[in-house]
Amino acid sequence: MTDIAIRTENLTRQFATVRAVDNLSIEIPAGTIFGFLGPNGAGKTTTIRLLLGLLEPTVGSANVLGFDTRTHADEIRTRCGALLEYTGLYERLSAEDNLDFYGRIWHIPTTERKARIKEMLEHIGLYDRRKEVVGTWSRGMRQKLAVARAVFHRPALLFVDEPTAGLDPVASAALRDDLASLAEGQGVTVFLTTHNLVEAERLCSQVAVIRQGKLLAVGHPDELRAKSGGLHVEVKGRNLNGKVLELVKLRPEVGEAENQNGRLMITMKEQTEFAPLVALMVNSGAEIEEIHKDTGSLEDVFLAMVEEEK
Amino acid sequence: MIGDIWTIMRKEFKEFLIMRGRRVGLTSIAVVVGMFGLFMPLQSGPGWFAQPLVLFYAYLPFVMAMGIVADAFAGERERRTLENLLASRLPDTAILFGKIAFIVSYSWGMSLVSMLTAVIALNLKYGHATIAKSSTMVIAGMHMSMLSVVVGVAFLGLILATLMTAIGILLSMKASSVKQVQQTMGFVMMGFFLVPTVGAALIPHTWMSKLFQSASAMGVKEFALLVAAVFVLLDVVLLALAIARFKRAKLIMD
Numbered sequence: 065m066t067d068i069a070i071r072t073e074n075l076t077r078q079f080a081t082v083r084a085v086d087n088l089s090i091e092i093p094a095g096t097i098f099g100f101l102g103p104n105g106a107g108k109t110t111t112i113r114l115l116l117g118l119l120e121p122t123v124g125s126a127n128v129l130g131f132d133t134r135t136h137a138d139e140i141r142t143r144c145g146a147l148l149e150y151t152g153l154y155e156r157l158s159a160e161d162n163l164d165f166y167g168r169i170w171h172i173p174t175t176e177r178k179a180r181i182k183e184m185l186e187h188i189g190l191y192d193r194r195k196e197v198v199g200t201w202s203r204g205m206r207q208k209l210a211v212a213r214a215v216f217h218r219p220a221l222l223f224v225d226e227p228t229a230g231l232d233p234v235a236s237a238a239l240r241d242d243l244a245s246l247a248e249g250q251g252v253t254v255f256l257t258t259h260n261l262v263e264a265e266r267l268c269s270q271v272a273v274i275r276q277g278k279l280l281a282v283g284h285p286d287e288l289r290a291k292s293g294g295l296h297v298e299v300k301g302r303n304l305n306g307k308v309l310e311l312v313k314l315r316p317e318v319g320e321a322e323n324q325n326g327r328l329m330i331t332m333k334e335q336t337e338f339a340p341l342v343a344l345m346v347n348s349g350a351e352i353e354e355i356h357k358d359t360g361s362l363e364d365v366f367l368a369m370v371e372e373e374k
Numbered sequence: 375m376i377g378d379i380w381t382i383m384r385k386e387f388k389e390f391l392i393m394r395g396r397r398v399g400l401t402s403i404a405v406v407v408g409m410f411g412l413f414m415p416l417q418s419g420p421g422w423f424a425q426p427l428v429l430f431y432a433y434l435p436f437v438m439a440m441g442i443v444a445d446a447f448a449g450e451r452e453r454r455t456l457e458n459l460l461a462s463r464l465p466d467t468a469i470l471f472g473k474i475a476f477i478v479s480y481s482w483g484m485s486l487v488s489m490l491t492a493v494i495a496l497n498l499k500y501g502h503a504t505i506a507k508s509s510t511m512v513i514a515g516m517h518m519s520m521l522s523v524v525v526g527v528a529f530l531g532l533i534l535a536t537l538m539t540a541i542g543i544l545l546s547m548k549a550s551s552v553k554q555v556q557q558t559m560g561f562v563m564m565g566f567f568l569v570p571t572v573g574a575a576l577i578p579h580t581w582m583s584k585l586f587q588s589a590s591a592m593g594v595k596e597f598a599l600l601v602a603a604v605f606v607l608l609d610v611v612l613l614a615l616a617i618a619r620f621k622r623a624k625l626i627m628d
Contacts, residue, residue, distance in 0.1 A: 113626065116461050117622075118457070118460055118461060118622050118623060118626055119623050119626070120623060137622075138463065138465065141461060141462060141463045142463040144461075146458065146461040147458075148457050148458055148461065149454075149457075150454035150455075150457070150458075151454075151458075152454060152455050152457060152458025152459070153455070154385070154389060154453075154455055155453065156389050156392055157385075157388060157389060157392070161385075161388060165381070165384075165385045166462070168381040168384075169378070169381055169462050169463060169464055170462075170463060171377070197392070223461075
């Protein structure tokens with residue numbers, strides 16, 4: 065296997081009036097979790113379809129696990145697992161039958177298939193309900209089963225589209241742990257699309273932001289946060305009144321400042337020293353109890369990027 | 375490849391059987407076999423296989439296929455399972471032929487089981503000698519034994535089941551819902567009956583006479599073989615069209 069799991073070069077897909085993916089060039093190292101972020105209609109699902117060889121690119125190329133998507137789509141699909149926009153479960157069949165069907169598709173021998181079904185269903189806590197028809201299950205239970213189905217055949221590359229949607233916090237955390245251990249323990253590459261930026265921040269070693277098919281940024285979450293420039297500071301205390309706020313706003317290093325429920329929320333223009341501002345506030349009569357400094361969250365970066373491109 | 379086709383067939387059968395509940399599914403099978411394998415033949419008597427009504431065994435797969443084929447792709451699309459299936463390692467031909475094989479084998483199988491049940495039931499009630507004597511069909515002077523009738527009807531049933539399945543699959547691949555396929559199938563079926571009827575009325579009298587003369591000169595056996603050959607050709611063309619139209623990119627529709 066190559067060190068690069070996915071490589072796209074100017075990947076473009078044009079539909080009748082819409083360019084769903086526009087000159088996308090990315091490289092995803094094997095064994096990592098890659099977050100693909102973007103608002104609805106950004107081109108995330110189309111990108112997954114292109115990478116799985118379900119759609120042909122209009123221009124450009126994509127290489128997945130060493131195979132060209134145009135010429136070796138079958139080879140790619142053999143080595144990949146996918147949990148797409150919908151769970152894709154056969155709701156008239158039982159949980160066991162669903163996994164058995166996909167196990168047969170991947171030619172897993174009977175004994176191994178049965179053991180794997182037991183292992184997977186026990187892992188997600190649904191083994192006792194294996195005979196139940198999936199259509200009667202809650203969305204969260206179906207989502208868990210769909211994830212189990214996607215990794216059932218131990219793929220080298222996993223595409224997951226909004227995997228924690230509909231899961232409760234405990235199940236979401238368990239799934240995140242599973243995805244992390246897949247990448248770290250088994251070297252599986254995970255291509256994750258999500259709206260949950262906290263999730264992306266926790267899981268992904270690399271994220272890309274896409275809007276209207278165009279790649280806006282790609283890199284480690286920390287790198288992207290650094291690109292947002294300013295330091296975000298939250299100041300708690302007493303006497304953080306209008307006079308203090310006005311003085312703070314007058315300082316050249318301050319980008320934005322506002323009072324939120326008695327707390328001052330300050331965004332610095334650059335990663336400058338904050339101590340002079342503390343002195344200024346104290347000298348103006350403020351009694352500071354707590355200061356919390358942070359670079360912008362991935363969500364801030366994401367929103368800023370998406371807004372900039374509008 | 376055969377294994378992959380079998381995997382799809384197996385899944386389709388399981389889904390179909392429990393679609394309305396396992397008990398209801400099995401009951402509906404029992405009703406068809408009971409009706410056409412026991413009730414009608416036993417009511418008719420030992421000469422059942424010499425009656426024109428026996429052709430119903432050939433028509434039965436056609437009707438049964440029509441009832442389930444719409445679900446093949448449109449149903450999967452409607453239930454949002456198609457894209458995940460297409461994202462699997464299964465080759466195009468395995469998915470396509472798995473679905474075709476299920477519909478043909480189910481609809482044709484029901485006809486075969488009904489016919490076989492009728493043969494056994496009549497033999498048990500009247501004895502083999504009586505059945506063999508009463509079931510000789512005479513068409514235009516040509517004597518056909520019960521075995522010939524059964525084989526001929528079974529073959530015709532297979533051709534018609536394949537024909538309906540191929541038409542339905544082609545429609546199902548394009549449609550966004552099962553209902554849409556069923557509606558279109560209604561028009562197709564109307565065409566099936568209207569085209570020969572209207573065509574016969576429009577063809578000049580002299581041409582029709584010549585056609586009948588040619589058919590009479592040909593002999594019943596040859597004429598039946600010619601009709602069968604036309605249907606087989608139609609099946610092959612439609613199946614080839616289905617293979618050509620099976621494109622993953624086209625099957626994924628939002």
